[in-house]
Amino acid sequence: MRRSLAVLVWMVVLSAWAALAQSPPHIVSPEVQKDGRVTFRFNAPNAGKVEVELEGQAHGVAMQKDDQGTWTVTAGPYDPDIYGYSIVQDGQPLIDPSNQLMKPNLLSTESAVHIPGPATTPWELNDVPHGELHHHFFHSKTADEIRDFYVYTPPNYDTRGKQEYPVLYLLHGFSDDASGWTAVGRANVILDNLIHQGNSIQIFLSIRREIDNNLCCLINGNLPVIKCNNRTRDTCRFR
Numbered sequence: 001m002r003r004s005l006a007v008l009v010w011m012v013v014l015s016a017w018a019a020l021a022q023s024p025p026h027i028v029s030p031e032v033q034k035d036g037r038v039t040f041r042f043n044a045p046n047a048g049k050v051e052v053e054l055e056g057q058a059h060g061v062a063m064q065k066d067d068q069g070t071w072t073v074t075a076g077p078y079d080p081d082i083y084g085y086s087i088v089q090d091g092q093p094l095i096d097p098s099n100q101l102m103k104p105n106l107l108s109t110e111s112a113v114h115i116p117g118p119a120t121t122p123w124e125l126n127d128v129p130h131g132e133l134h135h136h137f138f139h140s141k142t143a144d145e146i147r148d149f150y151v152y153t154p155p156n157y158d159t160r161g162k163q164e165y166p167v168l169y170l171l172h173g174f175s176d177d178a179s180g181w182t183a184v185g186r187a188n189v190i191l192d193n194l195i196h197q198g199n200s201i202q203i204f205l206s207i208r209r210e211i212d213n214n215l216c217c218l219i220n221g222n223l224p225v226i227k228c229n230n231r232t233r234d235t236c237r238f239r
Contacts, residue, residue: 036077045069080117084110128196129155154202
């Protein structure tokens with residue numbers, strides 16, 4: 001009985017070793033350097049050609065394969081920004097599996113790489129007071145379906161106070177969802193920085209996706225929900 005148990009344990013250990021030996025190497029991608037250059041890595045031992053297509057660049061950058069099947073390229077330097085990119089394997093655009101930062105899009109979701117800039121860059125997270133994002137859902141009578149939108153409330157917003165706020169309404173194009181202005185555009189972070197610097201008054205943001213009947217959906221959907229749940233200035237001048 002003991003001998004059988006010992007054999008079984010050894011079989012499990014050997015199987016684990018074999019699995020570790022066959023697993024792909026740990027990959028860090030993208031790796032951003034201080035000078036703005038970026039190293040991309042992608043494991044694809046059987047691929048014939050791999051390149052990186054970066055947002056704003058006219059052509060893809062070819063990657064080189066090492067003995068373990070990992071493709072690598074260092075490109076740039078690039079200006080501080082958040083860039084969408086794809087790993088293109090044998091002509092097929094792919095998301096970088098080693099990267100959790102995404103650029104969501106309803107037609108073509110991409111990976112994203114953040115090239116940090118100085119603290120004065122509007123979209124950089126800084127040690128300043130931050131507002132809050134609220135996710136709302138409502139039934140649109142115009143579209144006859146459930147729609148969603150986001151509302152940004154400025155730092156130190158007090159629901160029990162008396163101050164009323166103007167509202168800036170941001171509408172998306174066809175391929176973005178309601179989170180695009182914040183997930184990709186960092187509109188909330190930009191407002192945090194501008195308000196802290198004294199370059200913006202405290203305002204609300206209403207952020208939604210629009211594909212059709214946008215004015216009717218805005219008037220019949222967003223406006224009543226925001227007016228009911230927040231203290232906003234209810235005149236056209238402050239919208």
